[in-house]
Amino acid sequence: MELMELFTKGGPVMYLLLVTSIAVAVIGIERLRFYIHVGSGSEDFLHNLRGRLHAQTAEEVLNYCRQEKNALSEIASSGIQAAINGENVEVALDIAYEEIAMNLRARLNYLSMIVTLAPLLGLLGTIAGMIESFNIFSVQAGQPLAITGGIGEALIATATGLCVAIFALIVHTYFAQKLDEMLTKLDKTASIVLGAFSRRKDL
Numbered sequence: 081m082e083l084m085e086l087f088t089k090g091g092p093v094m095y096l097l098l099v100t101s102i103a104v105a106v107i108g109i110e111r112l113r114f115y116i117h118v119g120s121g122s123e124d125f126l127h128n129l130r131g132r133l134h135a136q137t138a139e140e141v142l143n144y145c146r147q148e149k150n151a152l153s154e155i156a157s158s159g160i161q162a163a164i165n166g167e168n169v170e171v172a173l174d175i176a177y178e179e180i181a182m183n184l185r186a187r188l189n190y191l192s193m194i195v196t197l198a199p200l201l202g203l204l205g206t207i208a209g210m211i212e213s214f215n216i217f218s219v220q221a222g223q224p225l226a227i228t229g230g231i232g233e234a235l236i237a238t239a240t241g242l243c244v245a246i247f248a249l250i251v252h253t254y255f256a257q258k259l260d261e262m263l264t265k266l267d268k269t270a271s272i273v274l275g276a277f278s279r280r281k282d283l
Contacts, residue, residue: 202241
């Protein structure tokens with residue numbers, strides 16, 4: 081009950097902050113599931129890929145890549161398929177890399193925006209509350225509790241905005257780190273595929 085009272089005292093801006101906090105949670109859950117999916121078995125795949133490219137034919141390695149379901153197998157499949165078709169392997173790898181990187185970065189900008197937006201919404205709610213408090217004080221002269229109590233209630237919005245921003249910052253930082261890790265693995269995979277087929281042309 082006290083939580084609902086605090087929410088109500090924070091003013092209309094609290095509803096916007098509630099929406100932003102729900103958005104952070106939804107984006108975080110969706111991104112977590114996505115990163116788990118595209119990163120599953122990536123370490124083993126990266127470890128096995130180099131050996132298979134040396135010991136097996138391109139078609140055999142391509143079949144192995146298509147059996148795997150992660151981001152590394154997607155970029156490797158694109159490069160190997162291009163080599164089999166006689167196309168430019170480097171261009172195929174670059175195109176696949178950009179597509180996968182775009183999917184990995186999806187919706188992270190919204191988290192970054194909420195980190196900045198939430199404190200501003202909280203500040204807006206506080207300013208609106210303080211204006212109302214001063215109006216009450218001007219009517220009820222000689223009653224200092226009227227203004228101090230109103231300011232205390234107005235600060236609820238700022239505190240809530242900061243909490244939402246901190247939550248969004250933690251979630252964004254976590255996925256920014258995961259993004260860097262996945263992009264590094266994608267770079268390694270592309271280099272392994274490109275190097276393998278460059279050597280085959282030289283033989």
